[in-house]
Amino acid sequence: MANTIPNRQVICDTLLELSQHDRAITVLASDSRGSAAMGAFAKQFPEQFVETGIAEQNIVGISAGLAHSGKKPFVTSPACFLSMRSIEQVKVDVAYSNTNVKLIGISGGISYGALGMSHHSVQDLAVMRAIPGLAIILPADRHETKKMTEALVQYEGGVYVRIGRNPVEDVYDNDDYEFVIGKAVTMRQGRDLTIIAAGETVRIALDAAKLLAAAGVEARVLNMHTIKPLDHEAIFQAASETGAIITIEEHSIHGGLGAAVAEVVIQHQPVPMKIIGIPDEPAIAGKTAEVFKHYGLDADNVARIAKELAAQKGALR
Numbered sequence: 001m002a003n004t005i006p007n008r009q010v011i012c013d014t015l016l017e018l019s020q021h022d023r024a025i026t027v028l029a030s031d032s033r034g035s036a037a038m039g040a041f042a043k044q045f046p047e048q049f050v051e052t053g054i055a056e057q058n059i060v061g062i063s064a065g066l067a068h069s070g071k072k073p074f075v076t077s078p079a080c081f082l083s084m085r086s087i088e089q090v091k092v093d094v095a096y097s098n099t100n101v102k103l104i105g106i107s108g109g110i111s112y113g114a115l116g117m118s119h120h121s122v123q124d125l126a127v128m129r130a131i132p133g134l135a136i137i138l139p140a141d142r143h144e145t146k147k148m149t150e151a152l153v154q155y156e157g158g159v160y161v162r163i164g165r166n167p168v169e170d171v172y173d174n175d176d177y178e179f180v181i182g183k184a185v186t187m188r189q190g191r192d193l194t195i196i197a198a199g200e201t202v203r204i205a206l207d208a209a210k211l212l213a214a215a216g217v218e219a220r221v222l223n224m225h226t227i228k229p230l231d232h233e234a235i236f237q238a239a240s241e242t243g244a245i246i247t248i249e250e251h252s253i254h255g256g257l258g259a260a261v262a263e264v265v266i267q268h269q270p271v272p273m274k275i276i277g278i279p280d281e282p283a284i285a286g287k288t289a290e291v292f293k294h295y296g297l298d299a300d301n302v303a304r305i306a307k308e309l310a311a312q313k314g315a316l317r
Contacts, residue, residue: 007145007163008076008106009037014149015074019045025153026071028052030059035165036076036106056081060089060103067099072153079105079162080112083124094158095134102152103160108138109200109250110278110292111165116285121162122278126255128160129228135159135181136227138199143172144225147179155181164200164250166288171202171223182226184234190220192310194238194245195302198224198257201248204292207299208306215303217310230260232268239269244313246274246306248297253277272312274305 019025019041027041028050042049050066052059056077063073075082082105083090094101105124112119128136137152137159139145145163152159171187179185187202188209197205202223209219220242222234238245245265247258258275265273278295285291292298296305 004167005142006037006165006167007139007142008035008165010142010145011074011104011149011163012037012041014146016041016044018150018153019048022072022153023048024070024072026050026066026073028059028063028073028075030054030056030077030081032077032106035078036104038076056086057089060086060101061093063101064089064093064097064099067101072100072102074102074104074152076104076106078112078119079108079121079124080119083121083127083160087127090128090134090160091131095131098133099158100156101158103158105160105162107165108162109164110283110288113286113288113291117282120283122250122252122283123255124160124162125227125251125257126259129255129260133158135229137161137181137225138227139163139225140199140202140223141168141170141172143170143175144179147175148225151179151181162199168200169203171206182229182231184231185223185225186220186234187223188219188221190218191242192218192244193306193313194220194222194242195306196222196224196235196238196245196247196257196261197249198227199250201250201297204297204299204302205248208302211299211303212306215307217307219306224257224261227257227260230264232264235261235264236269239265239271244272244309246276246302246309248276248302250297251277253279272309274309276302276305
């Protein structure tokens with residue numbers, strides 16, 4: 001059954017619950033409390049809410065100061081602006097200064113599809129990956145978002161989280177599973193190849209795996225919710241046991257999940273591999289589903305490529 005609750009709402013609901021017992025939790029918004037679904041938090045905990053207005057550089061600097069004073073700041077701002085306009089503050093005030101700031105990039109990827117390249121955030125993972133000491137997480141659905149938020153309150157250090165704008169279909173039946181930052185989750189076992197996804201593309205990977213199973217190809221599916229630190233062990237195991245890897249991401253093919261996985265694969269366990277994402281061009285404007293379809297971010301295309309890769313792998317053996 002499709003989920004009708006966006007991940008941004010889950011973050012607010014979880015922080016509301018946790019803030020009852022942890023008054024160090026502080027939410028900051030850059031004129032974005034509506035977009036971040038943080039209106040309820042601002043109303044219930046006004047003394048733990050900071051509104052900076054449209055000032056992304058300032059909101060990161062303020063959050064770093066709050067962290068130094070013992071607070072647990074959660075910055076909520078559109079991913080396209082948080083990851084680009086304030087990148088120096090993220091680099092210096094959060095990462096280099098080793099502050100306990102959680103950067104929540106809302107409406108990430110191509111959530112603002114019709115607004116075009118200025119509002120797309122398909123370079124953010126590449127930029128954030130290059131900053132030392134900054135963890136990067138993309139939760140797949142509401143269940144994982146809840147568990148991630150609970151983990152982030154306890155986690156010490158800078159984190160960049162990217163979530164979409166709209167509800168996404170559940171990939172978990174419930175939140176009764178172990179979520180560990182930096183540890184991939186095996187969503188489906190398979191021996192013929194592995195599909196690695198993160199965020200909203202996990203659902204696509206699972207749907208593609210079902211299509212492949214009907215065609216006699218058993219695909220392993222890994223939910224690589226943490227892009228950094230990356231789960232090298234899961235990648236090694238996938239490469240050695242299935243012999244081929246596909247990555248699928250709502251991001252440029254340069255510098256994101258696919259690139260991170262490829263860096264591990266090529267240096268330690270070379271196998272045939274394919275990266276599916278946004279090509280090196282300004283992504284088209286349109287509804288999210290339309291943009292996904294245009295770039296082959298759909299189950300049918302992933303299954304097609306997987307069949308070709310599985311055949312290639314067989315030819316190489």
